[in-house]
Amino acid sequence: MNAKNPQRGRVFSGARPTGRQHLGNYLGAIQNYVALQDDYDCIYCIVDLHALTTVDTTENLRENTREMALDFLAAGIRPEETIIFVQSHVPQVTELHTILSMVTPLGKLTDLPTFKDKVRQQPNNVNYGLVGYPVLMTADIVLYKANLVPVGIDQAPHLEFAREIVRSFNYRYNTDVLIEPEMKNTEVPKVIGIDGQDKMSKSLDNHIEIAATPEETQARVMQMVTDPQRVRRSDPGDPDVCNVFSMHKIFSSVDEVAMVDVECRRAGIGCVDCKKLFAKNLNEHFAPFRARRSELAQDPAYVDEVLQDGARRARTIAKRTIAEVREAVGLP
Numbered sequence: 001m002n003a004k005n006p007q008r009g010r011v012f013s014g015a016r017p018t019g020r021q022h023l024g025n026y027l028g029a030i031q032n033y034v035a036l037q038d039d040y041d042c043i044y045c046i047v048d049l050h051a052l053t054t055v056d057t058t059e060n061l062r063e064n065t066r067e068m069a070l071d072f073l074a075a076g077i078r079p080e081e082t083i084i085f086v087q088s089h090v091p092q093v094t095e096l097h098t099i100l101s102m103v104t105p106l107g108k109l110t111d112l113p114t115f116k117d118k119v120r121q122q123p124n125n126v127n128y129g130l131v132g133y134p135v136l137m138t139a140d141i142v143l144y145k146a147n148l149v150p151v152g153i154d155q156a157p158h159l160e161f162a163r164e165i166v167r168s169f170n171y172r173y174n175t176d177v178l179i180e181p182e183m184k185n186t187e188v189p190k191v192i193g194i195d196g197q198d199k200m201s202k203s204l205d206n207h208i209e210i211a212a213t214p215e216e217t218q219a220r221v222m223q224m225v226t227d228p229q230r231v232r233r234s235d236p237g238d239p240d241v242c243n244v245f246s247m248h249k250i251f252s253s254v255d256e257v258a259m260v261d262v263e264c265r266r267a268g269i270g271c272v273d274c275k276k277l278f279a280k281n282l283n284e285h286f287a288p289f290r291a292r293r294s295e296l297a298q299d300p301a302y303v304d305e306v307l308q309d310g311a312r313r314a315r316t317i318a319k320r321t322i323a324e325v326r327e328a329v330g331l332p
């Protein structure tokens, strides 16, 4: 591990408790979370309150939180230095959310494309939390005085909105207690699901769990959609339109990628063998992660202890910020 540069700041990122993580979560977030620890103070939050805006049931919320934390820890999040915790365990975030909501114009919230999307997706559950979502997100970030938020370019407008809320607060109360967070631009690869159509997602059931067994992994890989033009084994394929090939480029050796690139085009390799090779490499890649995960899972109290310790450390920062905020606002 490199020595951290104290000038480089504090990273905050929140993720919804979606349970066992899949390849899309791993490539899009977890890998980056692990790497950022080498250079920054990192705070990773499992945002259970945000989840309430869209879930139909909270039945699996606790289980999903634990499973997700287990994946994070097994993947290399180091709780002795990084704060990993559950959003609702630090109630100050809801207080800050309320205070920030008073400096946030309602029209701007209802105009956000993400809000409009949600209204379309769940017309029977357009709750207040959906409207206030970006305000709670801002409270998450600024409560911990994070100055960097790792987001893909598609999420840049959200962060810009958070910055506006901070400016609005600091201006209204003539203070500088809240820090305008900056975007830590991250390359977030779009990981396509095994259906070859949409982004990998649990709700679409087109995902591959990183903690799956080698057999389950292979079974999912065998279902992956390939070049649709390649119908028979003897048909030459086009790896450039094949999701399996995109995955080979991430998980297979340079030589194997070159071999598939050539052999697919001249029907020298069939899709079944090509997928078996990918599944083997995927399983090899995740073998150490899976071993560590089962080791951690043997102590059921471990994850809870990590999350409680994270919440305690997060609360220490949160209490300080809230005291400054109350002072700035002039609350009695």
Ligand code: SF4
Residues within 6 Å of the ligand: 226, 227, 230, 237, 238, 239, 242, 243, 244, 245, 260, 264, 265, 269, 270, 271, 272, 274, 275
């Ligand atoms: S051989 Fe591999 S790269 Fe080519 S179409 Fe089949 S699965 Fe895709």
